[in-house]
Amino acid sequence: MQFDTPAPLYQKDDAAKLWETALGALECSLSRPNFRTWYSRTVGLTWDGRRFTVGVPNSFVAEYLEQNQRSLIEKTLLRLLNCGGVQVIFQVAAGGKPTGHAPRAEPSSIKTSGGHFNPRYDFETFIVGNTNRLAHAAALSAAQKPGEGYNPLFIHGGSGLGKTHLLQAIGQLAERSGKSVRYVSGEQFTSEFISSLKERRAEEFRERYRAVDLLLVDDVQFLAGKTQTEECFFHTFNELHNSCKQIVLSADSPPRAISQMEDRLRSRFEWGLTAEITPPDEKMRLAILKARTDELGAEMPPDVLEYLASEVTRNIRELEGNLNRVLAYARLLRSAVTPDMARRALKNIAPTASVQEKPSEPQLLLAAVAECFGLAPEDLLGRKRDKETAMARQVAMFVMKNQNIWSMAEIGKLVGDRAAATVSHACEKISQETEYNPLLKRKIIDIESRLGKE
Numbered sequence: 001m002q003f004d005t006p007a008p009l010y011q012k013d014d015a016a017k018l019w020e021t022a023l024g025a026l027e028c029s030l031s032r033p034n035f036r037t038w039y040s041r042t043v044g045l046t047w048d049g050r051r052f053t054v055g056v057p058n059s060f061v062a063e064y065l066e067q068n069q070r071s072l073i074e075k076t077l078l079r080l081l082n083c084g085g086v087q088v089i090f091q092v093a094a095g096g097k098p099t100g101h102a103p104r105a106e107p108s109s110i111k112t113s114g115g116h117f118n119p120r121y122d123f124e125t126f127i128v129g130n131t132n133r134l135a136h137a138a139a140l141s142a143a144q145k146p147g148e149g150y151n152p153l154f155i156h157g158g159s160g161l162g163k164t165h166l167l168q169a170i171g172q173l174a175e176r177s178g179k180s181v182r183y184v185s186g187e188q189f190t191s192e193f194i195s196s197l198k199e200r201r202a203e204e205f206r207e208r209y210r211a212v213d214l215l216l217v218d219d220v221q222f223l224a225g226k227t228q229t230e231e232c233f234f235h236t237f238n239e240l241h242n243s244c245k246q247i248v249l250s251a252d253s254p255p256r257a258i259s260q261m262e263d264r265l266r267s268r269f270e271w272g273l274t275a276e277i278t279p280p281d282e283k284m285r286l287a288i289l290k291a292r293t294d295e296l297g298a299e300m301p302p303d304v305l306e307y308l309a310s311e312v313t314r315n316i317r318e319l320e321g322n323l324n325r326v327l328a329y330a331r332l333l334r335s336a337v338t339p340d341m342a343r344r345a346l347k348n349i350a351p352t353a354s355v356q357e358k359p360s361e362p363q364l365l366l367a368a369v370a371e372c373f374g375l376a377p378e379d380l381l382g383r384k385r386d387k388e389t390a391m392a393r394q395v396a397m398f399v400m401k402n403q404n405i406w407s408m409a410e411i412g413k414l415v416g417d418r419a420a421a422t423v424s425h426a427c428e429k430i431s432q433e434t435e436y437n438p439l440l441k442r443k444i445i446d447i448e449s450r451l452g453k454e
């Protein structure tokens with residue numbers, strides 16, 4: 001008997017589209033922080049029928065994905081590609097284009113953004129509606145006439161509403177007109193600052209930040225409560241502001257609602273214009289879905305778009321995630337897209353989502369932590385006091401506390417019958433250590449992603 005060889009679902013030049021679809025699926029199997037940290041600035045570069053090249057913003061991300069995510073990515077791509085095997089290659093790419101070499105983790109050139117821009121995040125792809133009109137107009141003005149209008153521009157709003165998109169749109173437009181731009185997240189600013197202190201490169205750090213025409217800091221609330229970093233940012237802010245350089249900041253809440261942020265910073269954040277982005281209305285959700293479908297070169301009947309627009313109302317990232325899932329499902333099954341099929345797609349392709357919402361069993365959690373440290377779960381419950389075991393035990397307590405399910409006393413009981421004070425001390429210690437120890441932080445992100453913690 002002879003079978004027809006199934007036609008490939010993707011052609012060789014479909015790398016960008018394919019990666020977008022894969023991201024939709026990957027997003028379902030990873031925790032949000034994990035997904036955002038490692039995948040948010042990746043692009044599909046090439047697909048030659050055997051090897052798939054993923055563009056990543058820097059060598060640090062390349063190394064992490066290579067060591068920790070390769071197999072998940074290959075499995076995800078295999079499910080989308082109708083082929084015998086796929087080998088994934090990670091390549092450092094600036095602005096979605098391969099650079100051919102891995103740059104230093106911290107580029108010192110002031111012409112480049114600290115993190116590379118996602119080429120999709122520009123003004124052309126940003127849909128404007130009632131809920132983001134002011135933020136959009138102010139962003140455009142900051143990009144076209146940096147330092148001449150509202151300074152700083154402070155954009156705030158809930159998760160997935162377009163703050164990063166707007167900040168990167170400003171950066172890309174300003175860079176195109178020859179301005180030097182630095183775009184960083186609050187987290188990146190903090191870790192660069194700490195490294196510069198450790199490596200005695202404070203002057204280089206200072207230069208890097210103060211010689212730009214535009215400084216864009218995403219998620220600036222991350223600086224709150226980090227006294228030294230706040231102090232450093234305070235001086236950076238003042239120097240740039242005094243030289244009429246444009247500062248644009250984003251956060252999840254307005255300046256005065258950022259708890260633990262120093263008052264002198266909060267008040268400075270309010271000097272210019274504060275613009276809020278609120279969740280999109282239905283008209284806007286439909287416009288975003290339609291634009292995204294066109295961008296992906298896909299077809300989507302209006303009733304399906306309406307269904308998708310009614311499913312998610314407060315987060316555009318989730319809206320796009322659902323669209324990607326439906327498209328992936330349709331491609332896999334080679335089925336026409338109908339509202340019924342879309343309903344099934346959201347149920348079937350995201351089974352992990354409902355699993356993720358369930359609280360993790362303590363045994364599962366202890367097993368995940370133990371595995372990550374190369375130990376047995378019993379080690380965490382026992383009395384061994386060597387450095388590695390003690391650290392793993394404290395991490396287990398910290399992760400348990402983050403689950404918000406158990407009291408300190410209950411955690412103590414679950415982790416080898418220990419006192420609540422021991423748990424409290426462990427949580428504090430790990431919380432402080434993650435600020436200075438990116439490897440430990442990475443481990444915790446991994447553990448939490450395995451447990452499906454949002």
Ligand SMILES: Nc1ncnc2c1ncn2[C@@H]1O[C@H](COP(=O)(O)OP(=O)(O)OP(=O)(O)O)[C@@H](O)[C@H]1O
Pocket residue numbers: 121125126127128132157158159160161162163164165166252288316317320
């Ligand atoms: N107005 C818009 N038009 C088109 N796409 C949008 C719009 N707003 C958001 N998006 C898209 O939604 C997704 C999430 O946006 P973005 O990452 O900018 O959100 P955010 O507010 O920075 O979220 P978070 O606070 O979680 O970081 C992105 O893919 C972005 O392109």
